[in-house]
Amino acid sequence: MERSTRQRQAIRAVLEEIDRPLSPQEVLSAAQHKVPGLGIATVYRTLKGMVEEGMAVAVELPGNPPRYERSGKKHHHHFHCIACGKAFELEGCPGDFAFMAPRGFQTQGHEIVLYGRCAECCQRNPGATTP
C-alpha cells in the first residue's frame, strides 16, 4: 500500500514549489531542508513512483541525465544555464515545426532548448542581457 511519509511529502512539495526541472541531486538538497536525514535512494524511488503515477515527468536535456518537473503544465520548453547548470522553464512556444521535416517524415513533437546564462549568473558576471 502507498504510505504517506515525511520523505515523500517533502519530495512532492519540492517539485510543487520549485518551478523548474530538478535533478535528483537538486531534489535531494531541497528536500533535505524539510527532512534532514533524507537519502538519495528515496529520492530516486519517489521520483520514479511519481512518474509512474503521472504526477511528474522526466525532462531530458541534451547531454544530461533526466531532471524532473511536476506534470500537467502546458506545452513549454527550457533554458539551460551554461554557467550554473540549472534548467529553467520557458513560457509558451513559437509554434509548430513540422514543416522543417523532410518529405515523407511524420513529425509528432518537438523540443527547444535555449542555452545561455540565467539572470543570477548574468548578475554575478555582468554582460549583455535580455532587456
Next chain:
Amino acid sequence: MERSTRQRQAIRAVLEEIDRPLSPQEVLSAAQHKVPGLGIATVYRTLKGMVEEGMAVAVELPGNPPRYERSGKKHHHHFHCIACGKAFELEGCPGDFAFMAPRGFQTQGHEIVLYGRCAECCQRNPGATTP
C-alpha cells in the same frame, strides 16, 4: 606522428558519406564494411581525435549519448526517429529564439529537435506523413 591508416580513412569516409549524426556503434558498423576487423576502441579514438582537430562535432540529443557529424555544416537542427532511433539532419532554422528567454537571461544559442517517424519507418508502417 599522425599516421593515415585504413581504419581512420574508413571512419572519416563514413562521416563524409553519411549525412546524419552517427553514434559510435553506427560508425563502427558502417566502417566495418570497408575495414572488416575494425574495433570499437579505434572508432572512439578516431572520433575523439576528429573532434579535437575540429573535423567532427558531437551532436547531443536528449536522453542519448553523443552522435557525431562532420563539422563545417551551416546552422541546422535534427530529427530523431522514435521508431528506428536514427537521427537526421534538418535544413535551415526558423530563426532566433532569444525572445523566449525570461527578462535578465542572456541567450547564446538554441537547439531544436523534432521527433517522429522517418520516411523509412513511415513506409514500413504507414500513416500520415509530411505531404
Next chain:
DNA sequence: GACAAAATGATAATGGATTATCATTATTAA
C-alpha cells in the same frame, strides 16, 4: 627490407547514474 614508433583490437578498467539489498524505522488499520 629493416627499424622505430604510432596505431590497432581485445578486453579489462573506469566513472557516473541508477537500482537492489537488507537491517532498521515508521505508518496504518485493527
Next chain:
DNA sequence: TTAATAATGATAATCCATTATCATTTTGTC
C-alpha cells in the same frame, strides 16, 4: 498499543558508455 508491512537510508551492485592497457600489427622513413 500492537502487529503487519511498507518505506527508509546506507551502501553494495549494476548498467552502459567510454577509456586504459598492452601485446601485436602497421605505417612511414631510411
